Amino acid sequence: MNFTLKIWRQRDAKSQGxxxxxxxxxxxxxxxxxxxxxxxxxxxxxxxxEPVAFDHDCREGICGMCSMHxxxxxxxxxxxxxTCQMYMRKFKDGSTIVIEPWRSAAFPVIRDLVVDRGAYDxxxxxxxxxxxxxxxxxxxxxxxxxxxxxxxSMDAAACVGCGACAATCKNGSAMLxxxxxxxxxxxxxxxxxxxxxxxxxxxxxxxxxxxxxxTNTGACQAQCPKSISIAHIARLNREFLxxxxxx
Amino acid sequence: xxxxxxxxxxxxxxxxxxxxxxxxxxxxxxxxxxKLDIIVVxxxxxxxxxxxxxxxxxxxxxxxxxxxxxxxxHSIAAQGGIxxxxxxxxxxxxxxxxxxxxxxxxxxxxREANVYRLAEVSNLIIDxxxxxxxxxxxxxxxxxxxxxxxxxxxxxxxxxxxxxxxQLLLGAYSVLNKExxxxxxxxxxRHEMLDVVIENGEACGIIARNLVTGEIERHGAHAVVIAxxxxxxxxxxxxxxxxSNGSAAFQCYRKGAGFANxxxxxxxxxxxxxxxxxxxxxxxxSESLRNDGRIxxxxxxxxxxxxxAGKKLPSEIAEEDRDYYLExxxxxxGNLVPRDVASRAAKERCDAGFGVNETGLAxxxxxxxxxxxxxxxxxxxxxxxxxxxxxxxTDVNPYEQPxxxxxxxxxxxGGIWVDYNLMTTIPGLYAIGEANFSDxxxxxxxxxxxxxxxxxxxxxxPYTIGDYLSKKIQxxxxxxxxxxxxxxxxxVRARIERLFAIKGNQSVDDIHKRLGLIMWDNVGMARTKExxxxxxxxxxxxxKEFYADLKLVGTADSFNVELEKALRLEDFLELGELMARDxxxxxxxxxxxxxxxxxxxxxxxxxxxxxxxxxxxxxYKGIDNVPEMTKEVLDYEFIKRAKRNYKD
Numbered sequence: 001m002n003f004t005l006k007i008w009r010q011r012d013a014k015s016q017g018x019x020x021x022x023x024x025x026x027x028x029x030x031x032x033x034x035x036x037x038x039x040x041x042x043x044x045x046x047x048x049x050e051p052v053a054f055d056h057d058c059r060e061g062i063c064g065m066c067s068m069h070x071x072x073x074x075x076x077x078x079x080x081x082x083t084c085q086m087y088m089r090k091f092k093d094g095s096t097i098v099i100e101p102w103r104s105a106a107f108p109v110i111r112d113l114v115v116d117r118g119a120y121d122x123x124x125x126x127x128x129x130x131x132x133x134x135x136x137x138x139x140x141x142x143x144x145x146x147x148x149x150x151x152x153s154m155d156a157a158a159c160v161g162c163g164a165c166a167a168t169c170k171n172g173s174a175m176l177x178x179x180x181x182x183x184x185x186x187x188x189x190x191x192x193x194x195x196x197x198x199x200x201x202x203x204x205x206x207x208x209x210x211x212x213x214x215t216n217t218g219a220c221q222a223q224c225p226k227s228i229s230i231a232h233i234a235r236l237n238r239e240f241l242x243x244x245x246x247x
Numbered sequence: 248x249x250x251x252x253x254x255x256x257x258x259x260x261x262x263x264x265x266x267x268x269x270x271x272x273x274x275x276x277x278x279x280x281x282k283l284d285i286i287v288v289x290x291x292x293x294x295x296x297x298x299x300x301x302x303x304x305x306x307x308x309x310x311x312x313x314x315x316x317x318x319x320x321h322s323i324a325a326q327g328g329i330x331x332x333x334x335x336x337x338x339x340x341x342x343x344x345x346x347x348x349x350x351x352x353x354x355x356x357x358r359e360a361n362v363y364r365l366a367e368v369s370n371l372i373i374d375x376x377x378x379x380x381x382x383x384x385x386x387x388x389x390x391x392x393x394x395x396x397x398x399x400x401x402x403x404x405x406x407x408x409x410x411x412x413x414q415l416l417l418g419a420y421s422v423l424n425k426e427x428x429x430x431x432x433x434x435x436x437r438h439e440m441l442d443v444v445i446e447n448g449e450a451c452g453i454i455a456r457n458l459v460t461g462e463i464e465r466h467g468a469h470a471v472v473i474a475x476x477x478x479x480x481x482x483x484x485x486x487x488x489x490x491s492n493g494s495a496a497f498q499c500y501r502k503g504a505g506f507a508n509x510x511x512x513x514x515x516x517x518x519x520x521x522x523x524x525x526x527x528x529x530x531x532x533s534e535s536l537r538n539d540g541r542i543x544x545x546x547x548x549x550x551x552x553x554x555x556a557g558k559k560l561p562s563e564i565a566e567e568d569r570d571y572y573l574e575x576x577x578x579x580x581g582n583l584v585p586r587d588v589a590s591r592a593a594k595e596r597c598d599a600g601f602g603v604n605e606t607g608l609a610x611x612x613x614x615x616x617x618x619x620x621x622x623x624x625x626x627x628x629x630x631x632x633x634x635x636x637x638x639x640x641t642d643v644n645p646y647e648q649p650x651x652x653x654x655x656x657x658x659x660x661g662g663i664w665v666d667y668n669l670m671t672t673i674p675g676l677y678a679i680g681e682a683n684f685s686d687x688x689x690x691x692x693x694x695x696x697x698x699x700x701x702x703x704x705x706x707x708x709p710y711t712i713g714d715y716l717s718k719k720i721q722x723x724x725x726x727x728x729x730x731x732x733x734x735x736x737x738x739v740r741a742r743i744e745r746l747f748a749i750k751g752n753q754s755v756d757d758i759h760k761r762l763g764l765i766m767w768d769n770v771g772m773a774r775t776k777e778x779x780x781x782x783x784x785x786x787x788x789x790x791k792e793f794y795a796d797l798k799l800v801g802t803a804d805s806f807n808v809e810l811e812k813a814l815r816l817e818d819f820l821e822l823g824e825l826m827a828r829d830x831x832x833x834x835x836x837x838x839x840x841x842x843x844x845x846x847x848x849x850x851x852x853x854x855x856x857x858x859x860x861x862x863x864x865x866x867y868k869g870i871d872n873v874p875e876m877t878k879e880v881l882d883y884e885f886i887k888r889a890k891r892n893y894k895d
Contacts, residue, residue: 011805012806051808
């Protein structure tokens with residue numbers, strides 16, 4: 001297969017970026033999207049040009065590192081997969097593919113397609129944990145947890161922190177990310193103890209870091225590679241309101 | 248000069264060693280902990296759990312990781328689960344049984360005392376993770392669920408769907424975040440350690456490169472902990488994440504730390520086969536699939552040919568024409584034999600010509616029987632995400648046709664030598680998790696990597712490091728303007744400049760792919776004297792080519808992924824040779840290390856306890872010099888070693 005690639009190139013955070021056009025040829029349909037990028041980069045290096053910088057690591061859809069906006073979609077046109085899990089058979093032979101970094105005020109570009117998602121770490125540092133010390137814990141089976149609650153907690157915990165939700169949202173809101181963590185812990189008895197404090201602290205940090213507000217468009221859910229449901233946002237709102245009412 | 252190795256294994260009964268040791272080692276008072284600095288390199292399960300626990304204790308901790316966030320370390324990719332001796336299933340599991348299975352699974356090449364301690368703390372890990380909010384799978388009664396894994400006849404594996412590593416890492420990362428917020432831990436993401444600094448024979452800091460700006464930084468500390476995982480990417484194609492590398496460990500080796508059993512590599516039996524030359528990464532299909540999947544190839548060559556020609560679908564091959572070769576060869580364990588055994592058996596069938604795809608390098612993993620027995624829904628619940636991933640990659644629906652799998656490099660049991668305290672041969676320098684060599688012998692059992700990373704980080708290192716640091720309570724802050732730091736930084740800068748100055752024609756990947764082929768063909772699943780000697784010669788030649796013909800673009804003082812990769816490849820080019828040397832020295836077959844010259848008449852590994860009951864610890868002697876090997880003799884005080892038997 002052959003493709004024309006229009007890729008965002010930007011030297012660093014301060015520089016102006018622009019699209020550059022490249023061609024790749026003889027790509028096997030079984031090649032992954034990122035392997036196609038590897039091929040492009042190897043070609044560029046042989047031409048003495050700097051390769052396109054992009055984030056990636058596990059290439060199994062779980063580390064959350066890869067982060068490309070492809071043909072107008074976070075993680076490309078396929079549903080419920082990360083960029084690394086997309087294969088070239090999903091694209092039309094001979095087509096043009098437009099590749100951009102996440103576009104979000106809270107995720108500044110570092111270089112080309114690489115952005116700084118440190119803001120997500122900061123939100124979690126504000127309260128996305130249970131305050132438990134090593135060795136100061138009861139037996140794992142001391143508190144039975146209904147299977148349904150454990151499963152729902154796991155649904156929310158599947159978030160890989162890739163940033164697609166905020167990058168997709170027209171308001172640049174990180175609500176789905178925050179909701180996934182709050183909801184995952186809220187469904188478990190051990191997470192309820194600090195529930196109120198957690199919801200308030202994480203929401204306050206999200207606002208402080210320049211993420212926008214949620215207007216329930218549901219775009220985040222549609223683009224989430226792990227299909228995290230916006231039902232978790234409803235739970236976050238409930239947690240947040242209850243916490244505020246207790247103030 | 249050879250090492251004088253003291254493993255510092257406490258005396259006494261096996262079950263009392265760890266308790267006795269904890270009682271004997273020194274502790275540091277809270278007021279003094281505040282004055283002590285610790286650097287932890289790597290933020291996977293080992294590094295994150297260690298850093299968080301050390302922060303809680305009151306030490307000043309700095310953590311370094313090469314990704315953009317500690318949460319992305321490769322521990323996250325572990326799918327199947329984590330072992331613990333809880334005996335929640337009432338199937339007669341115990342600490343002793345987990346210890347025994349682990350040491351037998353490792354083909355009797357690990358230390359008894361370390362492995363017993365690992366089994367002993369395994370139960371605490373589950374409690375810890377539950378308390379952190381890790382959403383382990385549960386039964387309808389609300390209690391924790393288990394499943395079976397290779398090398399065990401009990402169900403002791405705890406799991407969170409097919410994402411256990413991710414959930415455990417998010418647990419460790421969350422308590423790490425708690426400590427970052429509390430100010431006891433300072434996080435340096437997108438930073439790579441490029442050297443360890445040694446002063447007066449003790450580790451006192453690291454040189455790191457800020458991967459965004461390219462700045463070279465100095466960081467001092469009273470102790471340094473290496474938690475940077477394994478070096479499987481020396482093979483280029485492996486299941487390891489793209490950035491996983493052996494460089495931090497290798498810098499320690501270069502600076503004098505012993506490197507133990509480098510040739511012990513785990514080849515995982517259930518990976519998606521290689522599809523062509525454009526591939527950069529192999530994908531693992533979880534071992535948990537072997538709970539319900541049955542592995543087979545056709546019995547008749549005509550069926551193999553029909554499959555390859557696309558004239559027959561695997562589902563059209565009759566039951567009596569299928570060779571469930573693991574069930575045939577190992578009736579007691581069947582499809583749940585350990586990984587090394589399963590991988591070799593797949594290779595044996597493919598070498599005999601029964602590989603089921605066009606390259607001849609694939610076997611089937613079939614769920615037909617399980618779907619008939621349990622129904623599609625149950626299978627979907629258990630493995631849905633793995634089945635989806637398989638279909639995404641291969642375009643084949645595994646509910647209808649069996650998966651194709653083939654062995655691939657997955658884990659390295661070898662690593663930096665450590666004593667019972669997890670300290671390397673350099674005082675103040677520690678290694679934990681996959682980065683060390685200590686607990687898995689010659690083969691690691693499934694669901695034990697997560698166990699070891701968290702055991703080291705939560706429950707071992709936080710105690711043992713105190714014993715060393717208790718001697719440092721009077722020590723001032725480590726100064727970074729000393730000659731030792733000057734020299735280390737100058738070395739790093741010279742290394743980088745040298746690579747840019749080559750201006751050759753081959754990219755990093757061009758050379759790395761060739762190294763990977765040399766390794767896979769000669770230092771892979773079956774090794775011979777000839778293949779290993781050939782590998783050493785070829786790697787040395789390739790290394791010369793690297794220094795003469797590398798093409799490195801970009802600059803040193805900017806975000807430059809090619810430079811990162813070039814530095815890691817430079818280390819792999821030495822590490823690959825070390826692995827071959829170690830494999831050449833070990834004239835026996837054990838665990839993942841199979842020397843074709845040493846096999847039993849029925850093709851099993853022929854271990855030689857009389858001559859090779861030791862860990863081979865290598866000492867660096869310079870890039871083109873032969874390293875020196877010292878033996879740490881493994882005494883089996885409590886277990887009677889036997890030939891590994893998974894047949895009855």
